[in-house]
Amino acid sequence: MESLSIYGTPYQFSSSIRQDKLLRDSFNQLTQLTFGFDFSAWHRAGLWTDGYQPHCLIADGQVVANISVNRMTFCWEGHPLSMIQLGTVMTRPDFRGRGLSRYLMERILQVYGGTVDLIYLFANHTVLEFYPKFGFSPVEETLFSREMPAPSGEVPRRLDADADFSLLLEMVQRGKPQGAFPMVGNRELSLFHLLGPYRDCLYLLPNLDVLAVAEYQGGSLLLWEVFSPQKLSIGQVLAAFSQPGISRAILGFPPNGLGGYALSPLPGGDDMLFVQGPAEELLRKRPFRFPALSHA
Structure with missing residues (x-):
């Protein structure tokens, strides 16, 4: 010192x-x-x-x-x-x-x-x-939002941050964030959020091989992040969370393409x-x- x-x-x-x-x-x-x-x-x-x-x-x-x-x-x-x-x-x-x-x-x-x-x-x-x-x-910064797609039939499996820690670690290590401006190679910070403020927002989409960080708020789905080993359509992920009464999706990251998204200043x-x-x-x-x- x-x-x-x-x-x-x-x-x-x-x-x-x-x-x-x-x-x-x-x-x-x-x-x-x-x-x-x-x-x-x-x-x-x-x-x-x-x-x-x-x-x-x-x-x-x-x-x-x-x-x-x-x-x-x-x-x-x-x-x-x-x-x-x-x-x-x-x-x-x-x-x-x-x-x-x-x-x-x-x-x-x-x-x-x-x-x-x-x-x-x-x-x-x-x-x-x-x-x-x-x-x-x-x-x-910009807020990216869009209409929810039709349901896909995929059923998200809720994860427990403590009991499923090994699975979370595997998905973060194998997967990559899916947005247009991703953080690279910082699993420690990602896991800080998954074990802390977003611990109640963790879902596995087995058919898509996706870890999704999401929550419902009012009539919207907040999709904070998506981890997947391959590039995929965010619409596929959103469709897994579609349900009655949920009309819009708000992304916690910038999408790869802006088609279909409404843009507004991030509060x-x-x-x-x-x-x-x-x-x-x-x-x-x-x-x-x-x-x-x-x-x-």
């Missing part, structure tokens, strides 16, 4: 808390306090790797501020793009207003700026004026996208969204 002073107050800095149980527990406590979840189960499953690297400030042996670096690769029109997503931005309430997030942001950008095609993050509405100070610009809510880097202009050229399961 590195000792330093910020506005006259001593802190320690670490980007390797994963190996330190006391600091890892403190980090999880702050994450639970700030966001209502933690990374303990993910770590126990062996899924916390160097691809997710917290950058922490520590006071009196406790993590008091953090910004995490997530190393990502996406495929854009057949070409890989290297990216860093910043996430888990948090400061303990009694340490806010002391410039700790500013220090961490400046330090991270000094190290990683210019090394990847894009650095990006999702900001909540309370800090929208903070990130432009560091060279980030907002980019509007910002607590997830406004900010970006910087040479790939920024690519994202402004056509409708897109970062896949829901790629959010860190």
